[in-house]
Amino acid sequence: MTVALVTGGAGGIGAAVCARLAALGHTVVVADLDLEAAERVAKEVGGTAVRTDVSDPADNHAMVAHAVAAHGGLDVLVLGAGIQSDVPPDPGLDVARYRRALGVNLDGVVFGVDAATPALRDSGGQVVVNASLAALGPELANPVYALTKAAAVAYVRAMSTPLARAGVRINAICPGFTDTPFLGITARLMRKQKFPLLSPDEVALAVETVVTGDGTGEAWALVAGRPAAPYRFPDVPTTMLPDGTEVVLKPFLSAKQ
Ligand SMILES: NC(=O)c1ccc[n+]([C@@H]2O[C@H](COP(=O)([O-])OP(=O)(O)OC[C@H]3O[C@@H](n4cnc5c(N)ncnc54)[C@H](O)[C@@H]3O)[C@@H](O)[C@H]2O)c1
Structure with a gap:
């Protein structure tokens, strides 16, 4: 029996991901700040719940320890907990919100990745990070949110090689606007414009596609009306000597190598 842990599993997208992973045969751990809601979802999917604040390293270790103690290991970690930044782009930065x-x-x-890697290494498991389309293009209304999601995607891409050495895959999904409480009043404004929103189930289906695939280091873009697909990042410019020769650095993982 494979074990999946979903942070933010009590939320709109997270609950849909829990249901889909349970339908795939995983035993699901629902980790969320909102324990009551997490317990409700866990009951629906036949899993267990654990109260977790993902911003706390100790809570991340505790949720992984729960999965291992209650279900014998961890195979799939979906890092989906997320919040709007509520930091407008105007001067007068609210440092606490930031x-x-x-x-x-x-x-x-x-x-989450740090806490789960030992257990995932044991199972040859994988991580899926729920980033956002805001990671891939300028999100004018919410630059701090875009910053967090772009950094998460950069981390996924950079960690894919060291994690591959441990037999662990890691990918990101980058959904566009999805119909959950997360959008707040924006959802109403979008409906007024007849702008189609993704459903949480569509995002969960993209998570299933990634989980059942074999890629790593990918960021899957997902918008309403199009199939999910790995985003193709443009090539990074290569370094050039004054005589026009291109110089390519051999890859290395740490200064020790
Ligand atoms: N809804 C969208 O339009 C959209 C689009 C792209 C990406 N996303 C991302 O998808 C993820 C899920 O979003 P959603 O739309 O389901 O939102 P949601 O608000 O419905 O659910 C978020 C869940 O995360 C939990 N959570 C918040 N802070 C937490 C913390 N510190 N520790 C643990 N859990 C915490 C909440 O309790 C909630 O259950 C987020 O990372 C969000 O950034 C959402």
Whole structure:
């Protein structure tokens, strides 16, 4: 029996991901700040719940320990907990909100990967990070949110090689606007414009596609009306000597090598 843990599993997208992974045969751990809601989802999918604040390293270790103690291991980690930054682009930065956004959306990814890697290494498992389309293009209304999601995607891409050495895959999904409480009043404004939103189930289906695939280091873009597909990042310019010769650095993983 394979075990999946979903952070933010009590939320709109997270609950749909829990249901889909359970339907695939995984035993699901629902990790969320909102324990009551997490317990409701866990009951629906026949899994267990654990109260987790993903911005806290100790909570990340505790949720993984729960999965291992209650279900014998961890095969799939979906890092989906996230918040709007509520930091407008205008001067007068609200430092507390800024740090909170980074704490949940970015630390929650880094701490989650760190805490789960030993268990995932044992199972040859994988991580899926729920980033956002905001990671791939300028999100004018919410630059701090875009910052957290772009950093998460950069982390996924950079970690894919060291994690591959441990037999662990890691990918990101980058959904566009999805119909959940997360959007707040924006959802109503979008409906007024007849702008189609993704459903949480469509995002969960993209997670299934990634989980059942074999790629790593990918960021799957997902918008309403189009099939999910790995985003093709443009090539990075190569370094050039004054005589016009291109110089390519041999890959290395750490200064020790
Ligand atoms: N809804 C969208 O339009 C959209 C689009 C792209 C990406 N996303 C991303 O998808 C993810 C899920 O979003 P959603 O739309 O389901 O939102 P949601 O608000 O419905 O659910 C978010 C869940 O995360 C939980 N959570 C918040 N802070 C937490 C913390 N510190 N620790 C643990 N859990 C915490 C909440 O309790 C909630 O259950 C987020 O990372 C979001 O950034 C959402």
